Amino acid sequence: MTVATVTVRYFAGARAAAGRAEETTVAGRSLDEVLAELSDRHGAPLVPVLKVASFLVDGVTCHDRKKPLPAGATIDVLPPFAGG
Numbered sequence: 762m763t764v765a766t767v768t769v770r771y772f773a774g775a776r777a778a779a780g781r782a783e784e785t786t787v788a789g790r791s792l793d794e795v796l797a798e799l800s801d802r803h804g805a806p807l808v809p810v811l812k813v814a815s816f817l818v819d820g821v822t823c824h825d826r827k828k829p830l831p832a833g834a835t836i837d838v839l840p841p842f843a844g845g
Contacts, residue, residue: 790830
């Protein structure tokens with residue numbers, strides 16, 4: 762039996778905090794549920810980043826964090842960027 766997954770991609774400070782560029786997790790859960798799992802998995806370094814990050818699901822800003830994520834979706838974790 763194959764488990765449906767979503768891909769989580771980390772950028773900039775989120776990548777450093779997670780210690781990886783990307784990973785997968787189970788599909789069918791909401792963004793809030795996935796973020797809770799990632800917080801538990803990576804702990805203190807990632808939690809503050811997730812609190813201030815923006816999230817794209819398949820390239821579109823996620824406005825409904827309670828909606829189940831479809832199999833094959835990609836979540837981009839974008840921390841605030843500095844610069845000008």
